Amino acid sequence: MIEILKIWIINIITIIVFISFIEILMPNSKMKKYLNLVLGFIVMLVILNPLINIINSKVDLEDEFYKISRDLKKEEYVFVSNNIENKQKQQLISLYEDRLKTDVVNRIESKYDVNVLEIDINLEKSEENLGEIKKLKLSVIEKEKVIPIVKIDIFKDENDEESEKHGVDMELKEKIRKDISNIYNVKNTRIIVN
Amino acid sequence: MEIFKIVGLGITATILSVIIKQYKPEYGIHISIATGVIIFLLIVGKLASILKVMEQLTNKMEIDLIYVKSIFKIIGIAYISEFGAQVCRDSGEESIALKIEFAGKILIMVLALPILLSVLNLIVKLIP
Structure with missing residues (x-):
């Protein structure tokens, strides 16, 4: 009994000396109160130590400490890994969109005699129908042919000729629309061709 | 005497920084950072020896080393x-300084939390 008491008293004295040393080492700033908090807890632990040993010898403080810090780390890693997963998903979707765009453009340009000016694809981002095409907007222009030399009539209306040269007729647009809807299994109404 | 070295270095750097600040204010910061690092490096060896003594002191105690x-x-x-x-x-x-302090506080809290919680658990267990 006296032996236990002796160890206890020595412990308390050493921790007090130790803490006074630490107080000198500590920068006198806002951080000091945080350290004081921890030091207070440690003094408490040292004072309580024999009591713990008497009442419950199974409590292992070191185990407890490691368990709690492990849990904290685990939570941090789960947070980080979730972030990484989300980022990966987004990258995958954008890659898919790019591929889809180039695919559509290549297909249309090789099959018909048109140039694709602009393409805009809206993809489904919810979990169930991930990657389904919601909307596809396409604006095409007729490929410029080699224009044969023509005598230019100055008095002819210029606007008329302009629209004839660049516009793509409705039939071709309809054809492109049907084609895309067949290949990618998209509803006809979701495709807009200009 | 180490303290003469450090104080001399500090005063020299201060004078240098004050003079240079009149012509090129941006170099003053460089001088102050470099001086801080040099002073820290000069005393880091002593600090290590103090920490070693502290560790020996805690070895004599019954208290767990993790807390230390x-x-x-x-x-x-x-x-x-x-x-x-x-x-x-x-x-x-000032705003960047506040953010650094904020990060330091968070990191300290992360370190302090296990100690805090283990003490709490212990006290809860002590109550019958």
């Missing part, structure tokens, strides 16, 4: 964040 390690880590974080914040504050970046 946590305390030293907290002191280290406090010092380093203080150093960074002070440098930022000197160059007039």
Whole structure:
């Protein structure tokens, strides 16, 4: 009994000396109160130590400490890994969109005699129908042919000729629309061709 | 005598910095950072010996070593964040200094939390 008491008293004295040393080492700033908090807890632990040993010898403080810090780390890693997963998903979707765009453009340009000016694809981002095409907007222009030399009539209306040269007729647009809807299994109404 | 070295270095750097600030204010910060690092490097050996003695002291106690390690880590974080914040504050970046201090506080809390919770659990267990 006296032996236990002796160890206890020595412990308390050493921790007090130790803490006074630490107080000198500590920068006198806002951080000091945080350290004081921890030091207070440690003094408490040292004072309580024999009591713990008497009442419950199974409590292992070191185990407890490691368990709690492990849990904290685990939570941090789960947070980080979730972030990484989300980022990966987004990258995958954008890659898919790019591929889809180039695919559509290549297909249309090789099959018909048109140039694709602009393409805009809206993809489904919810979990169930991930990657389904919601909307596809396409604006095409007729490929410029080699224009044969023509005598230019100055008095002819210029606007008329302009629209004839660049516009793509409705039939071709309809054809492109049907084609895309067949290949990618998209509803006809979701495709807009200009 | 180490203290003469350090004080001499400090005063020299201060005079240099004051003179240089009249012509090129941006170099003043460089001088103050470099001086801080040099002074830290000069005393880091002594600090290591103090820490070793402290460790021996705690070995004699019945207290677990992890707590002591946590305390030293907290002191280290406090010092380093203080150093960074002070440098930022000197160059007039109060907001960046506050952010450094904030990060330091968070890191200290992460280190302190296991100790806090284990003490709490212990006290709860003590109550029959």
